[in-house]
Amino acid sequence: xxRKFNYLSPTTEEELLKFLAKHMGKAKLLAxxxxxxxxxxxxxxxxxxxxxxxxxxxVKEIKFLSRVGLSIGPGVTCNExxxxxxxxxxxxxxxxxxxxxxxxxxxxxATVAGNICYASPAADMAPALLILGAKVKIASIAGEDIIPxxxxxxxxxxxxxxxxxxxxxxxxxEDYSFMKALYKKSKRVKGHDLSIVSVAMxxxxxxxxxxxxxxxxxxxxLEEIPVTxxxxxxxxxxxxxxxxxxxxxxxxxxxxxxxxxxxxxIHQELGGKN
Amino acid sequence: MKKIKVKVNGKEYVKDIPEYKTLLxxxxxxxxxxxxxxxxxxxECGACTVILNGRAVNSCLVxxxxxxxxxxxxxxxxGENGKLSPLQEAFQHHHxxxxxxxxxxxxxSARSLLDRVPHPTEEEIKEAIEGNxxxxxxxxxxxxxxxxxxxxxx
Numbered sequence: 001x002x003r004k005f006n007y008l009s010p011t012t013e014e015e016l017l018k019f020l021a022k023h024m025g026k027a028k029l030l031a032x033x034x035x036x037x038x039x040x041x042x043x044x045x046x047x048x049x050x051x052x053x054x055x056x057x058x059v060k061e062i063k064f065l066s067r068v069g070l071s072i073g074p075g076v077t078c079n080e081x082x083x084x085x086x087x088x089x090x091x092x093x094x095x096x097x098x099x100x101x102x103x104x105x106x107x108x109x110a111t112v113a114g115n116i117c118y119a120s121p122a123a124d125m126a127p128a129l130l131i132l133g134a135k136v137k138i139a140s141i142a143g144e145d146i147i148p149x150x151x152x153x154x155x156x157x158x159x160x161x162x163x164x165x166x167x168x169x170x171x172x173x174e175d176y177s178f179m180k181a182l183y184k185k186s187k188r189v190k191g192h193d194l195s196i197v198s199v200a201m202x203x204x205x206x207x208x209x210x211x212x213x214x215x216x217x218x219x220x221x222l223e224e225i226p227v228t229x230x231x232x233x234x235x236x237x238x239x240x241x242x243x244x245x246x247x248x249x250x251x252x253x254x255x256x257x258x259x260x261x262x263x264x265x266i267h268q269e270l271g272g273k274n
Numbered sequence: 275m276k277k278i279k280v281k282v283n284g285k286e287y288v289k290d291i292p293e294y295k296t297l298l299x300x301x302x303x304x305x306x307x308x309x310x311x312x313x314x315x316x317x318e319c320g321a322c323t324v325i326l327n328g329r330a331v332n333s334c335l336v337x338x339x340x341x342x343x344x345x346x347x348x349x350x351x352x353g354e355n356g357k358l359s360p361l362q363e364a365f366q367h368h369h370x371x372x373x374x375x376x377x378x379x380x381x382x383s384a385r386s387l388l389d390r391v392p393h394p395t396e397e398e399i400k401e402a403i404e405g406n407x408x409x410x411x412x413x414x415x416x417x418x419x420x421x422x423x424x425x426x427x428x
Contacts (some may be wrong), residue, residue, distance in 0.1 A: 001292065001294070002296065004294050031338075052340065103406075104383070104386075109335060192404050
């Protein structure tokens with residue numbers, strides 16, 4: 001049984017923003033609930049108000065428009081992303097990452113935006129979205145703002161998002177159908193588990209893009225690296241960018257080793273030499 | 275309290291429920307459909323799996339109020355007229371049940387898989403039940419039962 005709270009279910013964006021402004025700091029947003037209810041059950045979170053965003057028009061929308069790019073509404077679940085034709089054609093990396101996220105049942109509720117807003121260092125969607133240059137569209141009663149995802153994460157489960165704001169969409173401005181990219185994740189069991197280490201790496205227009213999860217307080221995006229750079233040098237740059245710790249899932253040394261292994265493997269699979 | 279209207283296993287219910295009640299507790303305590311089991315309460319074990327608007331979900335992580343207007347299928351709706359479904363018969367035939375606690379969730383995950391992929395591969399079956407734990411570890415028989423059910427045997 002969950003602790004008592006007031007359930008609010010706004011049916012317009014205006015109403016949602018008003019609720020957020022009114023109950024600032026006392027409310028939590030509900031999309032999929034797969035993190036929220038777990039934290040509420042263990043008393044990590046005790047919101048007075050739970051604001052369900054799912055009845056707000058447009059939140060379930062996922063669409064690709066040639067000038068805007070891909071826009072993922074905050075109510076879009078991981079399985080809805082996996083089933084989206086435009087994503088399959090232009091952003092297969094997102095599908096590979098989403099399929100690694102938890103179990104089938106969880107993916108039917110868990111949202112892509114929720115995975116980002118929860119800001120776990122192990123968030124499976126983060127490395128993929130980071131190397132795809134994703135942006136976060138934030139709305140509040142004061143207006144809207146768009147910021148790069150790499151600036152959104154501020155620490156373990158901390159983001160730039162203020163109590164009166166909500167994420168209106170995740171946006172990938174460019175068409176990446178020509179990008180070759182892979183996502184690799186190590187976990188303790190073959191079934192569903194949080195990552196010990198995750199690496200998304202892609203090759204685009206003569207550059208490598210690399211993002212690493214579970215190796216620091218936030219997912220890490222490296223500066224672009226020209227494909228002419230030696231593999232040894234790429235690995236050294238990656239190891240400098242991360243700050244892994246020992247925890248129940250793995251040691252810092254193991255994490256550093258796996259980052260090296262995954263970069264080597266993906267580098268080879270993307271046709272890299274040396 | 276909020277009033278909700280739901281269709282569970284084809285039958286309509288209108289109930290007043292507290293906002294903080296999960297779908298799992300609503301099914302078990304208000305509708306007395308105790309086939310759906312409470313395991314971890316955190317989306318890890320899958321014992322509480324039901325089919326909500328055609329999608330398998332962990333009912334411990336869904337609020338009952340979120341289900342207003344929804345259609346839900348639980349293990350009680352799998353068989354018809356007091357008879358086991360071919361899928362349930364396959365579980366029985368293959369001894370895919372030991373203590374039985376995970377079984378309702380396993381059957382619901384398998385049902386959801388067969389509804390979207392009528393002839394799944396073994397790998398697809400394993401992926402579909404990834405979110406369902408069996409602590410008696412009878413996974414092999416469970417996979418065999420689902421393969422058999424997908425071929426129309428029992």
